[in-house]
Amino acid sequence: MSAVQYPPSEVVDFIVVGCGAAGGVLARELSTAGFRIVVLEQGPWRHEKDFPHDEVGVMYRSGLTNDFKKQPNTFRKTPGEPAKLQPAVEYGRMVGGGSVHFTANYWRFHPEDFHERSTLGAVPGADLRDWPITYDDLEPYYTQAEWELGISGQGGSNPFDGPRSRPYPLPPMPVKSSGVLFERAARKLGWHPFPAPVAVLSQPYHGRVACVHCGFCESFGCEVGAKSSTLAALIPAAINTGRCDLRPNSYARRIEVGNNGRVTGVTYFDTQGKEVFQRAKAVVVSANGAETPRLLLLSTSKVFPHGLANSHGNVGKYLMFDNGGLVMGLFEHPLNEYKSIVVTRVLHDFYRSDPKRGFYGGGGLDSRFDYYPAGFALDGLPKDMPQWGAQWKRTIGQSYSHMGGVLAHASCLAVEHNTISLDDQVKDAWGLPALRVTFRNHPDDLKAVRFLAERQREILTVAGARKIWEDAGSMEETTYSRHLMGTCRMGDDPRTSVVNRWNRAHDVPNLFLVDGSSLVTCGRQQPTATIQALAYRTADYLQRAARRGEI
Amino acid sequence: MNLTRRDWMLAAACWNGLLRAQPRKFVSFDAATAAEIEAIAARIIPDDETPGARAAGVIWFLDGALAGYDEDQRGLYQRGLAEAQARRAELFPRSASIASLTAAQQDTLLKAIEKTEFFRQVRVHTVLGFFGHPMYGGNRGMAGSKLLGLDRSMTYQPPFGYYDAEAAKP
Numbered sequence: 001m002s003a004v005q006y007p008p009s010e011v012v013d014f015i016v017v018g019c020g021a022a023g024g025v026l027a028r029e030l031s032t033a034g035f036r037i038v039v040l041e042q043g044p045w046r047h048e049k050d051f052p053h054d055e056v057g058v059m060y061r062s063g064l065t066n067d068f069k070k071q072p073n074t075f076r077k078t079p080g081e082p083a084k085l086q087p088a089v090e091y092g093r094m095v096g097g098g099s100v101h102f103t104a105n106y107w108r109f110h111p112e113d114f115h116e117r118s119t120l121g122a123v124p125g126a127d128l129r130d131w132p133i134t135y136d137d138l139e140p141y142y143t144q145a146e147w148e149l150g151i152s153g154q155g156g157s158n159p160f161d162g163p164r165s166r167p168y169p170l171p172p173m174p175v176k177s178s179g180v181l182f183e184r185a186a187r188k189l190g191w192h193p194f195p196a197p198v199a200v201l202s203q204p205y206h207g208r209v210a211c212v213h214c215g216f217c218e219s220f221g222c223e224v225g226a227k228s229s230t231l232a233a234l235i236p237a238a239i240n241t242g243r244c245d246l247r248p249n250s251y252a253r254r255i256e257v258g259n260n261g262r263v264t265g266v267t268y269f270d271t272q273g274k275e276v277f278q279r280a281k282a283v284v285v286s287a288n289g290a291e292t293p294r295l296l297l298l299s300t301s302k303v304f305p306h307g308l309a310n311s312h313g314n315v316g317k318y319l320m321f322d323n324g325g326l327v328m329g330l331f332e333h334p335l336n337e338y339k340s341i342v343v344t345r346v347l348h349d350f351y352r353s354d355p356k357r358g359f360y361g362g363g364g365l366d367s368r369f370d371y372y373p374a375g376f377a378l379d380g381l382p383k384d385m386p387q388w389g390a391q392w393k394r395t396i397g398q399s400y401s402h403m404g405g406v407l408a409h410a411s412c413l414a415v416e417h418n419t420i421s422l423d424d425q426v427k428d429a430w431g432l433p434a435l436r437v438t439f440r441n442h443p444d445d446l447k448a449v450r451f452l453a454e455r456q457r458e459i460l461t462v463a464g465a466r467k468i469w470e471d472a473g474s475m476e477e478t479t480y481s482r483h484l485m486g487t488c489r490m491g492d493d494p495r496t497s498v499v500n501r502w503n504r505a506h507d508v509p510n511l512f513l514v515d516g517s518s519l520v521t522c523g524r525q526q527p528t529a530t531i532q533a534l535a536y537r538t539a540d541y542l543q544r545a546a547r548r549g550e551i
Numbered sequence: 552m553n554l555t556r557r558d559w560m561l562a563a564a565c566w567n568g569l570l571r572a573q574p575r576k577f578v579s580f581d582a583a584t585a586a587e588i589e590a591i592a593a594r595i596i597p598d599d600e601t602p603g604a605r606a607a608g609v610i611w612f613l614d615g616a617l618a619g620y621d622e623d624q625r626g627l628y629q630r631g632l633a634e635a636q637a638r639r640a641e642l643f644p645r646s647a648s649i650a651s652l653t654a655a656q657q658d659t660l661l662k663a664i665e666k667t668e669f670f671r672q673v674r675v676h677t678v679l680g681f682f683g684h685p686m687y688g689g690n691r692g693m694a695g696s697k698l699l700g701l702d703r704s705m706t707y708q709p710p711f712g713y714y715d716a717e718a719a720k721p
Contacts, residue, residue: 052684053684053705054683054684054686055679055682055683055684056679056683056684056687057684060675060679061620069623174709174711174715175709175715175718176711176712176715177711177712177713177714177715179715180714180715180717180718181714212705212706212707213706213707213708213709213711214705214706214707215707331714333712333713333714334700334712334713335711335712335713335714336702336711336712337711337712338699338701339707339711339712340707340709340711373682373695373696373699373701374678374679374681374682374683374695377678377681377682378674378675378678387665387674388594388595388596388661388665388674389594389595389597389658390597390599393596393597393599393601393603393698396698396699397601397698397699397700400699400700400701401699401700401701401712
């Protein structure tokens with residue numbers, strides 16, 4: 001529990017809504033800087049001991065994520081069709097949010113990601129735009145994030161990365177068999193594999209222990225705190241300031257606004273489901289790329305009848321999803337990918353958009369086998385093989401430890417009619433309108449996925465895989481995503497964006513939005529480093545602006 | 552006393568062990584229904600050279616799932632099983648139950664219904680019960696990790712597999 005509890009009637013300096021990858025950074029930075037803050041997190045506050053090796057609970061019962069049974073969403077591909085109940089978004093629902101259960105890939109965006117529109121021109125059917133900021137604006141904050149959280153990697157090993165002011169604080173993690181095969185094959189093909197930068201401690205750091213290679217990493221919480229989540233790396237220090245009142249199981253339902261158009265606080269459902277109104281001088285929303293626009297749309301008022309910060313109708317638009325296919329390979333000898341972290345080698349040779357290919361985009365590739373035992377048994381084998389019975393059982397038994405693979409992280413274009421909106425029929429367990437997701441890939445997204453799949457096959461072929469197959473579903477149109485981006489995009493023009501270059505809402509001077517929703521483009525997925533760099537930059541700005549009385 | 556969640560899980564696992572040693576009642580099924588569902592699960596993961604769904608106690612996982620997290624699927628099980636029985640009577644008019652069919656007949660029946668939502672759900676539950684944590688009632692004797700040949704441990708050290716061991720050799 002937090003050392004401090006502010007009464008709801010007290011006007012605290014900041015409320016942070018959502019204690020995930022971004023909110024955890026703000027909690028730590030703002031409380032350390034001397035502000036009195038309240039952090040509202042809809043999920044529970046778990047600790048290391050609460051993270052067991054339980055595939056059923058975590059992967060099949062939403063143990064750490066939003067539970068579709070309580071928080072349904074509807075989905076449709078285009079605005080014209082009826083939306084149906086179908087899981088489409090997944091996010092970490094706990095203190096630490098997605099930073100607790102993510103794969104821990106920690107890629108910086110490349111410098112060119114911030115001005116692709118200027119270099120590539122417009123893409124028909126999409127709304128590709130430059131960011132209002134550059135890589136250089138963000139570089140100090142990438143560095144700060146890497147050093148505060150504890151990132152393992154080898155600076156300078158990726159020839160396509162932008163310049164960096166400091167190396168990573170920790171050396172790379174030990175390479176796995178999938179990484180060895182990936183690196184060997186990629187070098188033979190003339191490409192440039194490098195040790196994966198990951199938010200996992202390869203050595204003890206800031207009082208935390210190093211990874212013990214337990215193997216329950218992607219989708220799981222770390223039982224020793226070696227994954228550099230905000231829960232493990234930042235929250236303890238925030239609590240220790242005595243100025244951070246972190247309230248788990250507190251579900252924000254409306255941001256309140258005064259007649260002057262400034263926010264006055266947040267109304268939320270507490271643990272008992274009771275509505276509480278907490279007052280604050282300013283509000284930072286870091287609820288993720290789906291829940292942040294939803295909360296704004298739920299926050300209608302006399303001043304903002306169409307939702308908060310939505311005077312130009314941009315809230316919820318330009319949703320970008322996680323694209324990229326998985327190609328698997330069966331090898332002669334055991335790889336034992338069930339041990340240690342997921343990814344140890346990456347390459348960015350096909351990251352940059354190349355007009356010669358005839359489509360926008362590209363992607364990064366990483367070495368990984370993406371399955372836990374039940375998941376592999378259910379979905380891992382090629383669909384033309386038996387899926388149950390004696391032969392299937394034998395194949396599963398013989399293959400699991402001998403499997404490797406390559407995953408693509410592909411571009412996703414911002415398209416205006418891909419949106420988060422409020423469903424007009426379905427409600428969640430608290431009686432609030434459910435998320436309605438409208439999403440259909442731009443054709444170039446799928447061209448990039450297909451192009452990368454051929455590169456993935458090349459790697460596995462040269463690596464000597466005896467059998468290679470694709471996870472067919474991952475090559476099709478994306479209908480489900482854990483990366484939720486672009487829905488309150490950043491820009492200088494209030495007519496086409498929701499927040500300005502400092503993550504401040506154009507419409508509301510004391511409202512800030514910092515999470516995946518701010519992203520103008522999504523790089524080549526793996527957005528956590530960029531989300532956290534934006535959070536550090538916003539925290540820095542808030543301190544300076546507050547001191548100048550500009551909030 | 553301050554019990555952690557891990558303590559609870561350990562206690563639950565021990566309790567399951569105790570319960571298993573005694574005759575135990577299903578919560579979600581009557582005995583006859585349980586026998587039918589178990590017969591299906593036992594063809595999805597047959598007991599052969601290595602333990603299958605029956606030996607791993609998957610039916611107990613299923614029983615718990617339908618009484619808990621997947622309670623909303625009881626209707627699917629009821630409807631699906633009734634349809635499967637109708638199909639059985641069509642294919643094998645003289646038979647009295649799925650459990651009493653030969654293994655080959657059971658496979659024929661399951662092939663005939665393998666595209667149904669019911670079969671898909673039984674398959675998912677069977678696999679989760681077989682590979683899932685034993686605290687849920689299935690995966691007895693760690694049948695799942697044995698089938699996959701996992702070197703079971705809470706922590707590991709490199710080298711992890713053949714190729715990284717080979718690469719680390721001087």
